[in-house]
Amino acid sequence: xxxxxxxxxxxxxxxxxxxxxxxxxxxxxxxxxxxxxxxxxxxxxxxxxxxxxxxxxxxxxxxxxxxxxxxxxxxxxxxxxxxxxxxxxxxxxxxxxxxxxxxxxxxxxxxxxxxxxxxxxxxxxxxxxxxxxxxxxxxxxxxxxxxxxxxxxxxxxxxxxxxxxxxxxxxxxxxxxxxxxxxxxxxxxxxxxxxxxxxxxxxxxxxxxxxxxxxxxxxxx
Amino acid sequence: xxxxxxxxxxxxxxxxxxxxxxxxxxxxxxxxxxxxxxxxxxxxxxxxxxxxxxxxxxxxxxxxxxxxxxxxxxxxxxxxxxxxxxxxxxxxxxxxxxxxxxxxxxxxxxxxxxxxxxxxxxxxxxxxxxxxxxxxxxxxxxxxxxxxxxxxxxxxxxxxxxxxxxxxxxxxxxxxxxxxxxxxxxxxxxxxxxxxxxxxxxxxxxxxxxxxxxxxxxxxx
DNA sequence: CAACCAACTGAACGTTTGTTTAGTATTCTG
DNA sequence: CAGAATACTAAACAAACGTTCAGTTGGTTG
Numbered sequence: 001x002x003x004x005x006x007x008x009x010x011x012x013x014x015x016x017x018x019x020x021x022x023x024x025x026x027x028x029x030x031x032x033x034x035x036x037x038x039x040x041x042x043x044x045x046x047x048x049x050x051x052x053x054x055x056x057x058x059x060x061x062x063x064x065x066x067x068x069x070x071x072x073x074x075x076x077x078x079x080x081x082x083x084x085x086x087x088x089x090x091x092x093x094x095x096x097x098x099x100x101x102x103x104x105x106x107x108x109x110x111x112x113x114x115x116x117x118x119x120x121x122x123x124x125x126x127x128x129x130x131x132x133x134x135x136x137x138x139x140x141x142x143x144x145x146x147x148x149x150x151x152x153x154x155x156x157x158x159x160x161x162x163x164x165x166x167x168x169x170x171x172x173x174x175x176x177x178x179x180x181x182x183x184x185x186x187x188x189x190x191x192x193x194x195x196x197x198x199x200x201x202x203x204x205x206x207x208x209x210x211x212x213x214x215x216x217x218x219x220x221x
Numbered sequence: 222x223x224x225x226x227x228x229x230x231x232x233x234x235x236x237x238x239x240x241x242x243x244x245x246x247x248x249x250x251x252x253x254x255x256x257x258x259x260x261x262x263x264x265x266x267x268x269x270x271x272x273x274x275x276x277x278x279x280x281x282x283x284x285x286x287x288x289x290x291x292x293x294x295x296x297x298x299x300x301x302x303x304x305x306x307x308x309x310x311x312x313x314x315x316x317x318x319x320x321x322x323x324x325x326x327x328x329x330x331x332x333x334x335x336x337x338x339x340x341x342x343x344x345x346x347x348x349x350x351x352x353x354x355x356x357x358x359x360x361x362x363x364x365x366x367x368x369x370x371x372x373x374x375x376x377x378x379x380x381x382x383x384x385x386x387x388x389x390x391x392x393x394x395x396x397x398x399x400x401x402x403x404x405x406x407x408x409x410x411x412x413x414x415x416x417x418x419x420x421x422x423x424x425x426x427x428x429x430x431x432x433x434x435x436x437x438x439x440x441x442x
Numbered sequence: 443c444a445a446c447c448a449a450c451t452g453a454a455c456g457t458t459t460g461t462t463t464a465g466t467a468t469t470c471t472g
Numbered sequence: 473c474a475g476a477a478t479a480c481t482a483a484a485c486a487a488a489c490g491t492t493c494a495g496t497t498g499g500t501t502g
Binding site: 025026027028029102103105106108112113116117120134135136137138139140141144145146148149150152153154155156157159160162163164166167168179181182183184185186187188189190191192193194195196198199200202203206207209 | 334389410
């Protein structure tokens with residue numbers, strides 16, 4: 001909606017400050033006055049540009065969603081990412097944007113649902129297409145559900161970036177951090193971590209405990 | 222610290238209301254008055270019991286951490302959980318407790334770090350011991366780092382419970398939800414999802430791009 | 443029964459909150 | 473260069489905030 005050219009305006013500066021502060025102190029915990037002070041303007045100007053504090057929140061959401069989609073689209077076009085997919089590309093976003101993204105996902109807001117659904121949709125396509133191309137062996141059950149579980153796993157690393165950064169000793173919001181964690185992720189995904197027999201047995205046990213996918217509406221115990 | 226017996230007091234009721242509201246509206250977004258109203262007491266009583274709003278926050282943290290550790294200890298003693306470990310047992314906690322846990326993990330607080338480290342510590346032991354017992358084939362590099370990545374993945378499902386609940390059609394904060402997602406998780410962990418050759422190639426590419434684990438302190442780019 | 447202590451409330455406190463309003467610079471437009 | 477729109481501020485507003493304080497209740501103890 002807003003072009004990149006006019007994106008260095010005072011309005012943009014205010015928004016960028018908000019994007020930085022909201023994840024840190026929460027929405028209610030971030031005051032309009034604090035944002036204004038950080039942006040070097042009066043509190044009234046913040047509301048002049050965004051109507052209300054909630055309006056500023058919406059503008060931040062929109063911007064971050066826009067940037068995320070843009071980054072993914074670009075990554076897909078240039079092919080500059082590898083399996084398991086779209087999320088890896090996200091890490092090319094600026095750090096505050098990533099922090100905001102992780103924060104939003106945890107709020108359970110409508111924006112969070114939108115972003116999650118977007119990721120799931122894309123990974124679903126990658127699963128189905130990948131299967132045809134031989135990149136994917138076999139997904140369990142519904143590809144959309146398989147994608148959702150996969151996306152949740154990947155985003156877990158994003159949402160817990162602070163903890164992972166400490167554990168791995170590399171900033172997880174940078175490409176370097178993603179690279180550092182990738183071998184560990186791949187070790188898990190490759191099936192080389194857990195013993196095959198134990199897993200197969202566990203899988204069988206779980207599937208026996210569960211009703212068949214068709215048999216719905218059973219009385220609870 | 223506090224026994225289970227005296228845990229149905231007014232004090233406990235106030236704390237339980239706080240545990241329910243903090244994840245929903247955030248710390249700053251939850252008012253002492255709202256908590257008092259929900260607990261059916263005066264705002265002054267909240268501060269009488271907990272000293273301050275921040276004191277209430279600490280009490281909630283302590284309680285949830287205590288319950289989490291207790292649940293894990295019990296699960297380990299009875300052996301009532303399977304790989305990949307300690308996190309699965311956590312799902313036996315009450316739903317508000319789980320929501321609070323997920324929220325805290327996202328705040329990056331000291332409590333979050335404590336809980337994460339606790340999980341990582343336990344999973345690390347499981348990895349090392351599991352390898353001796355043949356349950357674990359081979360972890361990549363440092364077992365603690367491998368555990369951290371594993372824990373982050375698993376907790377991703379917890380933190381994104383709202384989204385996963387929608388995607389899978391089962392409440393992810395119940396044992397039923399965990400069971401429903403398990404086959405999808407296992408499909409990923411078993412190595413049956415992604416093509417082996419593609420993964421091996423990706424792994425090799427990444428390891429080539431990275432310096433050897435020993436060679437530290439290289440100039441950036 | 444007196445003395446005490448913890449549980450609990452109503453009312454008020456000073457502060458901070460988001461927002462409004464009236465007005466001043468600055469920039470665009472014909 | 474007049475005029476209109478836009479960018480921006482200082483000051484003030486009512487509402488809501490966390491917290492305090494003085495006081496009441498109800499059970500326990502000597």
